[in-house]
Structure formats: structure tokens, C-alpha cells
Amino acid sequence: GRLRRTFRWAWRITYLSAVGLVGYTCYIVYQDRHPEPQFEPDPTKKTLVILGTGWGSVALLKKLDTENYNVVVVSPRNYFLFTPLLPSCTTGTIEHRSIMEPVRTILRHKKAAVKFYEAEASSIDPDRKVIKIVDNSEIQGATSETEIPYDMLVIGVGAENATFGIPGVREHSCFLKEIGDAQQIRKKIMDCVETAAFKGQTSDEIDRLMHMVVVGGGPTGVEFAGELQDFFEEDIKKLVPEISPRFKVTLIEALPNVLPSFSKQLIDYTENTFREEKIDIKTKTMVKRVTDTTVEAEVSRPDGGKERVVIPYGLLVWATGNAVRPIVKDLITKIPAQKDSRRGLAVNEYLVVQGTRDIWAVGDCAVAGYAPTAQVASQEGNFLGRLFNNMAKTENHESRIQELSSKMNLQAGDSAEAAHEIESLEKQLRRIKDIKPFRYSHQGSLAYIGSEKAVADVSWWNGNLATGGSLTYLFWRSAYLSMCFSTRNRVLVILDWLKSKAFGRDVSRE
Ligand code: FAD
Ligand code: NAI
Numbered sequence: 204g205r206l207r208r209t210f211r212w213a214w215r216i217t218y219l220s221a222v223g224l225v226g227y228t229c230y231i232v233y234q235d236r237h238p239e240p241q242f243e244p245d246p247t248k249k250t251l252v253i254l255g256t257g258w259g260s261v262a263l264l265k266k267l268d269t270e271n272y273n274v275v276v277v278s279p280r281n282y283f284l285f286t287p288l289l290p291s292c293t294t295g296t297i298e299h300r301s302i303m304e305p306v307r308t309i310l311r312h313k314k315a316a317v318k319f320y321e322a323e324a325s326s327i328d329p330d331r332k333v334i335k336i337v338d339n340s341e342i343q344g345a346t347s348e349t350e351i352p353y354d355m356l357v358i359g360v361g362a363e364n365a366t367f368g369i370p371g372v373r374e375h376s377c378f379l380k381e382i383g384d385a386q387q388i389r390k391k392i393m394d395c396v397e398t399a400a401f402k403g404q405t406s407d408e409i410d411r412l413m414h415m416v417v418v419g420g421g422p423t424g425v426e427f428a429g430e431l432q433d434f435f436e437e438d439i440k441k442l443v444p445e446i447s448p449r450f451k452v453t454l455i456e457a458l459p460n461v462l463p464s465f466s467k468q469l470i471d472y473t474e475n476t477f478r479e480e481k482i483d484i485k486t487k488t489m490v491k492r493v494t495d496t497t498v499e500a501e502v503s504r505p506d507g508g509k510e511r512v513v514i515p516y517g518l519l520v521w522a523t524g525n526a527v528r529p530i531v532k533d534l535i536t537k538i539p540a541q542k543d544s545r546r547g548l549a550v551n552e553y554l555v556v557q558g559t560r561d562i563w564a565v566g567d568c569a570v571a572g573y574a575p576t577a578q579v580a581s582q583e584g585n586f587l588g589r590l591f592n593n594m595a596k597t598e599n600h601e602s603r604i605q606e607l608s609s610k611m612n613l614q615a616g617d618s619a620e621a622a623h624e625i626e627s628l629e630k631q632l633r634r635i636k637d638i639k640p641f642r643y644s645h646q647g648s649l650a651y652i653g654s655e656k657a658v659a660d661v662s663w664w665n666g667n668l669a670t671g672g673s674l675t676y677l678f679w680r681s682a683y684l685s686m687c688f689s690t691r692n693r694v695l696v697i698l699d700w701l702k703s704k705a706f707g708r709d710v711s712r713e
Contacts, residue, residue: 235312235689238312241311241315242270242314244272244316245270249273250275250353251272251355252276252353252355254277254324255358255359255566256278256281257284257361257566258359258580258581259583259584260357260565261306262580262585263588266585267591268595269315271596272591273318275317275351276310276319278321281306282305283304283688284303284381285303285304287577287683287686288302289384290423290426292382292386292389293379293427293430294389294431295389295708295709295710296700296703297700299386300695301695302692304692307319320336320338320351323337324360326534327537329534329537354561355562356562358565358568359566359568361528361568362526363526365523365525366526370492371494375494376521377391377521378521378522379520388427388518390712394712395517396413399413399446400445407515409446409449415451415517416452416514416520417519418455418521419455419522419523420454420455420462420484421461421463422464422650424522425462426650426651428452428477429651430651430653432653433654435452436480436654437707438708441707452482452483454483456485457487461473461484462658464648465650465660466660469658469671472671472672473650473658476653480654488500488502488503488512491511496516498513499514500512527568531547538556539558540557544570547564548570550563552641553590553638554641556569565580565583566580567580573643576648578645582643583641593635593638596635600635603624607621607624607625607628608621645662646661646662647662649679655676656676657671657676658670659678659679
């Protein structure tokens with residue numbers, strides 16, 4: 204009887220929680236679809252131009268009270284991309300649209316309307332305070348180039364792929380930064396597989412086509428190699444068994460180990476897991492040249508000597524980190540104080556671009572002393588949002604104080620009331636003006652390493668916790684799910700995970 208009662212209660216609680224969760228999701232979805240009416244921005248307000256729709260800029264937009272400024276957003280991409288799950292899109296574990304959030308939806312939920320232009324900022328003139336924008340999309344109208352004046356400018360254009368000028372990289376390899384890159388990789392994997400399975404294919408050619416080479420053992424390269432091996436083990440092996448013994452993933456890294464930013468224990472764990480997964484790791488190997496079918500690399504031998512190796516490949520994914528975008532390089536040359544900047548725009552502790560007025564930078568294009576990660580970019584964007592909200596409040600308070608002071612001189616009768624209001628406004632002003640400089644709070648690093656295992660270096664109390672394995676993988680999944688931009692993204696990602704688990708990944712080549 205007692206057991207039955209406990210069971211009944213457990214069932215009731217589960218049922219009520221499920222109903223609650225579904226109800227809450229429906230409420231959020233309804234609110235998303237029926238936003239409050241928006242009002243037009245006041246043209247007398249300052250124009251705040253934001254470049255980019257990535258982690259930094261979108262975090263800023265989320266926090267910003269848009270009614271205080273005329274906000275203009277410029278980006279060649281009319282969506283936000285949740286990059287941490289991008290490696291999963293290369294194999295179809297997640298469909299690419301599930302991790303994209305249209306910027307129009309984001310902006311529609313702001314109190315005051317925000318202008319968005321799908322364009323690339325091609326140059327910034329800090330003296331005239333204008334930016335030039337160009338529409339480089341497929342369809343262009345009569346006007347595809349114009350200028351936008353700004354009072355305040357935030358640069359959040361991110362970074363491009365580093366190739367270090369190595370010959371052949373741009374022509375022959377795939378990168379992994381944007382949605383288009385993931386789609387291209389997905390297509391190419393299956394093209395390699397289908398070509399290897401072609402009637403009468405030569406043995407050497409099958410080996411080459413089935414060899415997937417990843418250059419760069421940072422988190423991007425490691426996560427992609429893990430996803431690729433999963434795809435092979437869980438799907439390709441079953442669907443194209445005749446060529447499966449020839450499938451091989453090789454990860455090439457110039458340094459002595461992969462994941463240099465993780466703790467030693469997790470580096471060892473990752474390298475051991477890769478060995479078990481049969482991913483070949485070639486460390487101390489620096490790629491020097493790439494052709495359409497081979498990678499040429501220099502291997503540092505233990506005796507200190509160097510050896511040149513030629514590695515044939517079918518698919519080559521290049522993930523060797525970030526380089527500065529042309530627009531940022533161009534701005535650097537215009538600001539004398541930035542003459543020593545190599546990795547991006549040097550910013551001060553309030554993220555103001557050094558040597559400029561009214562220009563701020565966030566994320567991968569800013570050098571503030573932190574790693575180029577989404578975590579840093581979003582905290583910086585959030586900080587700027589608060590800063591701008593405070594600046595607007597300060598201006599409002601100051602003009603109100605001025606107005607009250609002049610009133611006090613004219614009408615002596617109201618002066619007691621006005622003095623009281625001034626005192627309270629000044630108190631608020633002191634609090635608002637006391638903005639602390641930006642401080643990054645590191646929440647930890649997470650990376651998926653394949654076969655349902657992940658590694659995590661997370662801050663725990665005052666110390667650090669390094670863990671790896673299947674439980675960490677569940678933590679990885681729930682952490683990324685909770686970080687997804689919207690409820691829509693979250694629901695789509697969960698459905699994709701369930702779909703690929705139940706039916707396998709879709710191997711059709713679009
Ligand atoms: P981005 O997010 O790159 O956004 C830049 C924006 O600027 C884009 O909208 C772009 O279209 C736009 N833009 C470009 N040029 C111009 C121009 N000329 N004018 C106007 N707009 C322009 N970090 C983590 O912390 N955790 C992770 O798990 C993680 N996983 C990752 C996985 C992958 C595959 C990759 C590639 C990166 C990952 N990162 C991760 C790093 C993270 O994505 C970046 O640090 C982050 O995107 C930086 O944000 P950002 O706003 O500076 O730039
Ligand atoms: P990265 O800069 O972290 O790693 C690139 C690697 O390529 C380096 O280890 C470098 O030694 C190697 N390399 C460079 N040139 C080479 C050559 N010619 N031959 C062989 N190896 C070469 O780049 P990645 O992985 O793209 O990451 C970029 C940023 O995004 C980092 O800050 C990273 O932390 C962040 N990120 C974080 C993720 C996570 O937390 N899960 C996932 C992906 C990226």
C-alpha cells in the first residue's frame with residue numbers, strides 16, 4: 204500500500220511537472236509570436252551603430268534599452284549563429300537552421316524599433332564619424348553602397364580564418380566558422396564516400412578519398428574530428444560497409460599536444476579517447492603546403508631533426524584559429540595609438556578602442572587580454588549594454604537637474620520640491636556613474652570529443668574542476684541547450700538530437 208501511494212505521488216508530480224513545462228513553453232512561444240507594439244526611435248537621440256550580429260553584438264542588443272538611442276545594426280548575416288553546436292551540423296547530428304536565430308526576430312522584441320541593414324561595413328572614418336556599407340549579397344538593388352553617420356559605434360565583426368599565407372589552403376580546404384562552411388563539409392564528406400564507392404575505384408584512390416584530415420588541434424579541430432568519427436561509426440559504416448575499413452580521420456597539430464588551453468589531465472584524456480576511437484593524432488607536425496589531393500607537413504623528430512611528409516586526403520578541414528578582418532586592419536592603420544596592434548583593436552577596460560572617441564569594440568576583433576571565445580564576447584556585449592543604458596540615464600538625469608535648477612531660480616515657490624527632486628536625482632546619478640570597468644568571469648571550458656564523451660574545465664567554488672567522460676557529455680549537452688538563443692532553438696536542437704539517434708543521420712547529399 205505504501206509503495207503504491209509513493210508511486211502514485213511520484214506519477215502525479217511527474218505529470219504536473221510535464222504539464223507545467225508544456226504550459227510554460229506554450230506561453231513563451233505565444234509571447235514570441237505576439238510581441239508588444241514597437242515605437243519609432245526619437246530622431247533627436249544619438250545614433251548608435253552596431254556592426255555584426257555575432258555573440259558580442261547580439262549580447263549588447265539583448266541588454267540595450269533601444270528607446271534611448273537611434274540604433275542601427277549592420278551585418279552581412281541576418282541571423283545570429285550559435286557557434287558551439289556548429290561542428291554537429293557538419294554531419295547532420297543537428298540541422299543548421301536549428302542553431303540560427305533571425306536578427307529580425309531578435310530586433311522585433313525590442314521596445315523601440317531598430318534599423319537593420321544586411322550589408323558589410325567596408326570602411327570606418329573616425330574623423331568624419333561615418334561608416335561605408337556595401338551590399339554584397341546575390342541580389343542587389345539600384346543602391347548597394349552608402350554611408351551611415353554615427354554618434355557612437357560598436358565594432359563586433361569577429362575574426363576571419365587564419366591561414367598564415369600557407370599556399371593552397373584557401374583554394375583547397377574547408378573552414379569551419381559559418382553555416383555555409385558546415386554545409387559544404389557535410390556535402391563533401393558524402394561526396395568522398397560516394398566517389399570511393401564508385402565502380403572500379405582504385406585502391407589508392409579509395410584510401411585517399413576516405414582519409415579525412417583536420418588541421419589544427421584547438422577546440423574546433425578536436426570537436427569536428429570527434430563528430431566525424433561518430434558519423435562514421437554510427438551511420439556510414441552501416442550504410443556503406445564495403446568501404447568502411449578504409450575510413451580514417453587524422454588530426455594534425457603543430458604543438459606537442461592538442462587542446463593547449465585545457466588542463467594537462469584533459470589533454471591526456473582527449474588524446475587517449477582519440478586513440479580508442481582510432482583518430483590518428485599527429486602532433487609536432489606543421490602543415491607547410493596544401494595541394495588539391497595532399498597536405499605537405501614538417502614533422503619535428505624527437506632528435507630535433509625535421510622530416511617532410513606528404514599526406515593524401517579526400518576532405519581537408521582547416522581550423523588553425525583566427526585572423527584579423529580587413530575592416531579592422533584598415534581602421535588600425537588610421538589610428539596612431541593602434542600602430543602596435545596585431546591581433547585586433549586594442550581596447551581599454553571600458554572596451555573603448557584606444558586612440559578613438561565614441562568607438563567601442565567587442566568579441567574576437569577586440570584585444571582586451573582574454574581568449575577569443577563566445578563567453579568573453581557575450582560578457583563584453585552585455586557590459587556595453589549596461590554601460591550605454593547607464594550613459595543614457597545619466598544624460599536624462601543631468602538634463603532634468605538642469606531644467607529643475609533653472610525653474611528654481613524663476614519660481615521661488617516650487618523650489619523646495621525641486622530641491623528635493625534634485626537631491627534624489629543626484630544620489631541616483633552618483634550610483635549610475637559609478638560603473639566598474641569590464642571584468643571577465645570565466646565559467647569554464649567545454650568540448651565534445653566524440654563517442655558521447657566530453658571534457659570540461661569548470662570553475663568550482665574557488666578552484667577548478669577538470670572532468671571528462673560520459674557524465675561530462677550530459678553536462679555538455681544540457682549546458683549548451685540552456686545557452687541556446689531562444690526556446691525555438693532549444694526545441695529544434697532537442698528534436699534533431701532525438702531524430703538522429705532514432706533514425707540515424709541523413710546521408711543524402713543535397
Ligand atoms: P562572431 O560571432 O563571429 O560575429 C561576427 C559578426 O560580424 C557576424 O555576424 C558577421 O557576419 C559580422 N561581420 C563580419 N564582417 C563584417 C563587416 N565587415 N561589417 C559588419 N559585420 C560584419 N566559444 C566558446 O566560448 N565556446 C564554444 O563552445 C565555442 N565553440 C565554437 C565552435 C566553432 C566551430 C567556432 C568557429 C567558434 C567557437 N567558439 C566558441 C568561439 C566563438 O564562436 C567566438 O569567439 C565568437 O563567435 C566571437 O563573437 P564575435 O561577436 O566577436 O564574432
Ligand atoms: P585555436 O587557435 O584554438 O587552435 C588552432 C590550432 O592550430 C593551434 O593549436 C595551433 O598550434 C594549430 N596550428 C596553427 N597552424 C598550424 C599548422 N600550419 N599546422 C598544424 N597546426 C597548426 O583555434 P580554434 O580551435 O579554431 O579556436 C578558436 C577560438 O575559439 C579559441 O579561442 C577557442 O577557445 C574557441 N573555441 C572554443 C570552443 C569550445 O570551448 N568548445 C570550440 C571552438 C572554438
